Amino acid sequence: MDTREDIMTKLHLTRRGVIKAGAATGAGLAMPTIFVKGAAAYTNEPKGSEVVFGFNVPQTGAYADEGADELRAYKLAVEHINGEGDGGMLNTFSSKALKGNGVLGKKVTYVTGDTQTKSDAARASARSMIEKDGAIMITGGSSSGVAIAVQSLCQEAGVIFMAALTHSNDTTGKDKKKHGFRHFFNAYMSGAALGPVLAEAYGKDRRAYHLTADYTWGYTQEASMKYFTEKEGWETVATVRTPLGAGDFSSYIAPVLNSGADVLILNHYGRDMVNSLTQAVQFGLRDKIVNGKQFEIVVPLYSRLMAQGAGDAVKGIFGSQNWNWQLQKDDAASRAFVKSFGEKYGFPPSQAAHVAYVQTILYADAVERAGSFHPCAVIEALEGYKFDGLGNGPVEYRAADHQCFKDVLVVRGNENPTSQYDLLEVYAKTPRAKVEYAPDNEFFAGGALGECNPGK
C-alpha cells in the first residue's frame, strides 16, 4: 500500500482526484484560467445547490415495463423530497427529518440510465452516472445479477447503492457490501412466509416438483422453497433446471403429473414465469387429482406485471410479494402512496414502484439525519435504522447485512379481478419474526460487508 501511495503522490494523482499542481500553473497564466475541481472529501461531493441521484433501471429488454414503473416512482420521490406534490409517504414516515426542501437544502435532480438487465450494461450505465454526471447515490435493479454487479461497483467507487428489485439471497448474503442496502425481501423470506401458509392450505402431506430457472437467483429460490416446504413435512420429488428464456416449457411440464408429485413449484421469474405458468395451466394440471388430492401450482415470487402477463392463469395461485397496493385498506402509508402515485399516473403502483420510492426516501432521510452526504456517515445512519410508515409496517435495516426485516405478504391470484391491477390479492401477512434469520444463516454465509469507502 505504501509504495502505491508514494507513486501516486509523485505523479500528483489521487484516486478520481485532481492534479493539485494544476491550480498553481493555472493561476500563473493570465488567460485562459484553468479551474481545478475543488478537492473533494469523497466521491462526487455535492458542491453546488443541487445533488444528483442516479436511477439505473431496465428501459429495454424483458423488464422494461418494470423499469418504467420504478422510474415513475423515483420521479415521484424526487418531487416529494423537493417539496412538490402532496408529499406522499413523507407524511406517514416515522422520521420527520426531511422538510420538503431537498436534501440538506440542496435540490435533488436525477439522471436515468438503461441497465438492459445485463450486468455489463448496468455497470456501464452506473459508471457514466458516477463519472460524468456526478451521481452521489445509485438506485435501481431489475434482476439480482444486475443488482449485485452494480452494488460492488458502487462499493469500489465510493457511492451508495440502494437496491430496488433483487430477490436473491446473495445480494445481502455472500455478495453483501458495505455500500449496498436492500429494502426488498429475499428468496429465504419468500420460502419462510409461504411454507406455513401452503401447509395450512394444501396439507402437510404433499409431494412437490420444482422447475427452476437455471441461474443464480433460481438456485437460491429453489433451495429456500425446498427447505421450508420440507420443514412443513412436504417431500421433494424432483428439481429440474430449465434454460433461461426457454419459451416452451412443455417438455418440462409434461412429465410432472406422472412423477407422483401433487404440487408444482415454479421457481421462475419474468417471461419464464409467465410462459411456464400459462403452459402448466394449459396442460390442465390444476384440474387433475393426484394422490387423491387436487394438483396445485405455486409461484414463490410474484409481481403484478407477471400476473398481467399470465392473465387468467394466476387465479388461485399462491406466491409472495414485498408490497401490494391493496394494503391501503388498512395501512395509511400505503394509502398515501397509492393516492399520490395514482393521481399522477392514473393507475396504482406496483411493488417495483413502491420499493423504488421507499429506497429513495430512505436514502434522503439518512443523509438528512447524518447531516452529510459522506457515504460513511450515511451508512452509519442507515445501519440498524428502525422506521415505520413506509407501507410495510415497522421495518429495520439490519446492520449486519443491510437487509430490511419486515412482515412478508403471501398473495394469491384473485378469482374475480375487477381490473388488470387487482389480479393478485393479499392472502396473509407472515410476521417478521417468522421470516427473520441470523446473519450467519447457511443460506447467507460467506462474504463480508467490507469497509466503508469514501472514494474521492
Next chain:
Amino acid sequence: MFKGLDRNDIRLMLVVALVTLAAPLILNPFPADSAWAQFNAGYPDLMQRFVIYGIFAIGFNILFGLTGYLSFGHAAFLGVGSYAAVWMFKLLSMNVVPAVLAAMAIAGLFSLAIGWISLRRTGIYFSILTLAFAQMSYNLAYSVLTPITNGETGLQISINDPRVLDRAFGTAASDSVPYPDFFGLQMNDTASFEFFGRVFQFSVGYYFAAMLFLAAFYLALRLFRSPFGLMLRGVKTNQSRLEYTGINPRPYTLAAFVISGVYAGLAGGLLAAMDPLAGAERMQWTASGEVVLMTILGGVGTLLGPVLGAGFIKYFENILSKINDQILHQWFAFLPDGMEDFMVTLVSPFVGKGWHLTLGVLFMLVVIFLPGGLVEGFQRIGRLLARLVGRGRKPVSDDDKGGA
C-alpha cells in the same frame, strides 16, 4: 517504425494516434452545466469502451473484412478473455499485465479450437457453426458453469481471493476490494481539469487501453499491407484460384481466425481490467451480432471503418439511453409551453427507453445511403471539403484503401 508504409498510411496512423490521445479533450465540447452536456462522451468509462470495442472490431474485421468469413460467435472469445483476466486478478495479481496476457492466450487457444472445426465449412454454414459454439459457451457460462463464471452476476473480485503474487510482494490490500493496476497506477485513477466549465478527465485506465488500441491498430495496418493480408484477400475473392496457385487457404484462414480471436481476447481482458467483472452476456449472440454490425456499419474491409462503427454504436447506446424527459424539457424550454410539450412528445420515443429505435433507424439510413459504411460518409465529406478548399490533394480518408 513506419518502414514499408506509404505516406498516406503514416498520416492515417498519426491522425488516429492524435485523436486517440486527445480524446478526453475532443469528446468534451460542451460545458458541463449546459443542456448539451448530455452529448459529451469524454468520461473514462465511455472512452474506454470506444477503444476496447474498437480493438474488438478491428480484430473481427481482420477475419471478416479480409477473408470474407462471417463469424457469428466472436463474442465468445471476448467473454473468455474477460473470464481469464478476472481469474488472473483473483489468483495471481491485480496487475493488469498478466491478466491481459492470459486473456489473449486463452482466447487464442479457444479460437484455435473453434476455428479449427468451424473453418471446415464456408459461407453461412461457417457462420452457424461459430454461432453454435458461442451460444453453447454463453448458455453454459450462465447456468451450469456458475462455479467458474459466477453465472448471472458475473465473475467478481473479492477481498478473500488468493492473489498469490500480490501477497508474496506484500502489496495485497486486506481491508477492501482492490482495483486493477499497472505497476501501482490504478486503472481508475483520474486527473480532472476544469476549463471554462468543461471538465476534462484523464484516466489511467483510458490511456492504458488507448496505448494497446494504437498498437492493435498499427499491427492491423501492417497486416492489411502485408503479403499475409494479400493472401487473406485472395481467400475472399477467389479461394479456388488460390488453391491452384499453390496456397492452402486453411492455415491462412485459421491464422486470421486466431488473430481476430486474440484481438477479441485482448478486448475482453481490457474490459475486465477497466472494470473487474466478467458477465456471461458478453458471450450472447447479440454481442456477437453487435460486432458484426459495428464492422458493416463502419465499412467492411477498411481499416478505420470498424473503429468508427464501434464508436457510433457505443456512443448512441450510452448517450441516448440516458436522455430522459427532464432533459428534453430543458432543451425545449425556450419554446412556448404547448410547443415544448409537443416537441418532448415527438422526441421522447427516440431517446431513453427508445434508444434502440434510433439505432435501428440509423442502421437502415446508413446502409441505404452509404453503401460503403461510415467510412464512405467520411470520404464524401472529405472530397467535398477538398473541392471547397479547391486544392487538388486527395482527402485523408481516401487513404483508407484497405481492400475490398
Next chain:
Amino acid sequence: MAILEIRGVGKRFGGLQALRDVNLSVEEGHVHAIIGPNGAGKSTLLNCLVGKLVPDEGTVVFDGRSLLGRKPWEINQMGISRVFQTPEIYSELTVLENVMIACLARRDGVFRLEAWKTLAEEDDIRGKAMQVLADLKMEDKADAHSAALSRGDKRRLELAMCLSQEPRLLLLDEPTAGMARADTNRTIELLKEIQERLGITMVIIEHDMHVVFSLAERITVMAQGTVLVEDVPERIRGNPKVQEAYLGGHG
C-alpha cells in the same frame, strides 16, 4: 523424356464412365494438345491432373512423383500451373496484386505467416511481377482493378499469374474460348513466344483446330472417355478415326 505419364486412368460418376483406361505421356518441353468432341472427357482428365478429382484407377506421375491424392496446392508447388476455361482471377484486387500473389506462392510455399512486413518492402516480388506483366505487355494496367479488365486481358492476366510461377508444366483449358479471331491469333503468338523463350511444357485442351495446329507438337484425340489416337499434327489431320469421332458415328 516424359515429364507427365498417365497410365490406365479411369473415372466413374455414378453410372457414367467418364474416363476409361486413358494413357498419355507428355514430353518435357513439348506443347501437347488434347482435342475431342464435347463429352470426350478432356476436362475430367485435366481435373484429375490438378487434384480436383481423384481417378478411380490408374496412375498419374509427374516428374517421377505420383500426383494421385495430392491437394491442388501441392500439385501446384510441384510445378504445375493451370489456366481455366473462364478466367479465374482475384477480381477485387488490382492486376499487380493478382500477379504478386502468384509470385509469393512460388517463393513462400503453401503457408507463411508474415503479418509485420508490408508488400511495399517486397521489392523482389514486385519487380518480378512487373517483369511478367511487361512480358505480356500489361505493365500499364498494373494498378487497374482486375474486375474492370476486358475478357482477353483477364485471360492474359491469368496467364501472367501462371507464368510468374515459372511452372514446369502449364495446363491450358481452352485458352481462346470465346475470343475473336484477331485475339485468338494474338494469343497463339503469345503462347508460341513463351514456349520458345521459356521452353515450358504445355498441355492445351482446345476446340479450335486453328489453335491446335498452330501450336501443338503432339496431339491426343479423345472420344467417349478414352484416347482414340495420339500422333503428330500432320498425321492427325488426315486420320479417318478422328474425322469419324468429330463428324458422325456415335451421335
Next chain:
Amino acid sequence: MDAIILQILNGLDKGSAYALIALGLTIIFGTLGVVNFAHGALFMLGAFVAVTVRRILTLSFETIDPTRKDFLGNPLKVKTTYVEHWFGPDAGQWLIDWSVPIAVIAAIPVMALVGLAMERGLVRHFYKRSHADQILVTFGLAIVIQEIIKYFFGANPIPVPAPEIFRGSFDFGVLLGFPENAIIYPYWRLVYFAFAALVIGGVFAFLQFTTFGMVVRAGMADRETVTILGIDIDRRFSIMFALAAIVAGIAGVMYAPINSPNYHMGMDYLVLSFVVVVVGGMGSLPGAVLAGFLLGILESIASMKALIDLVPGINQVIIYLVAIVILLIRPRGLMGRKGVMED
C-alpha cells in the same frame, strides 16, 4: 418408455413451431437469396395480430357503478364490450373466446401487406447488395418493428388465451395402455400440430402442383434463365415474400396462447430459426421442415430429468450441439443444395 414417447410427442409440437418459422425463412433465402434478419419480427407481428384482434373484440364502453369503488375510492367504472352489447353476452363471449382462430383469418391479409411492403419498399433494393448489407438493413428493420410494437404494447407479455374448449389436455397414455397421466398432451397443442401440418402441406402443394410454384422453383434453381424466358420472376418473388410473411405471421398467431406475445419474441426465435434452416440445408424446404422436427424432438428428449442429471446442462446446448455434429457430417446440412450461400 412412456417418458420417451411423451417427449417425442412434445418434440413434434416444438418441431412444428420451429418448422413453420424456418419454412418462411427458407423461402426467402432460397427464392430471393436474402438473409432476412427481420423474419423473427414477422413472427412476432403475427402474435401481435392476435393481441390486436383480441383488443378489438374486447373494446368496451364504460358505465359507472356507484355501488363499487376503484382503487382511489372513486365510483367504479364498469366496462362492457361492444360485441357483448351488440350480439348479446353469449355470442359476444364466444367471439372473444375464439379470438385466436379469428386472428388467423385477419393475419393473412395483414401479413401479406406487411410482406409486400417490406419487399417492395426495402428488401428489393438489396437483392444485388452483399449479404453483409442485407444483414444490417434487415436487422435495423427488425429493431424498428420491435420498438414500434414496444411503444404501443409495452414490454410485458400479454396473455392471449386459446378458446375455452381447448384448455386441458388429452390423455394419450390411456389409449396406449399406460397408466393415467403418463402421456398427456394439451388440446391446443394438438390443434397447433394439425395446423402446422396443414400449412406445411399447403405450401408444398402450392409449390409442387401449381404453375406459379413451378416457375418459382425454377427461379430458385436458376434465376437468370427464367428471366430470359420472359417470365416476370420479380413479381412472383414479391408474392413469395408475402407468402413467407403470411406463414411466419400465422405461425405467430397460433403460438400466442402457448407463448404470451411480447415485443422481443422475434429476436428470441431468430437465432433458432437460422440454425434450423441451415441444419436443414440452404435452399431446401423439406430440409427445413425435417430439421425443425429433428431439433424439436432432440430438444425435448434432452430436457428429460434423467438425461440432465447424467449430463448437466445438456438441455442448454443440445440444439447447438446437434447443429454442429450435423454440419460436420453433412457439409450442406441435411438436404442442402450445392453453392447456395456458401460464399
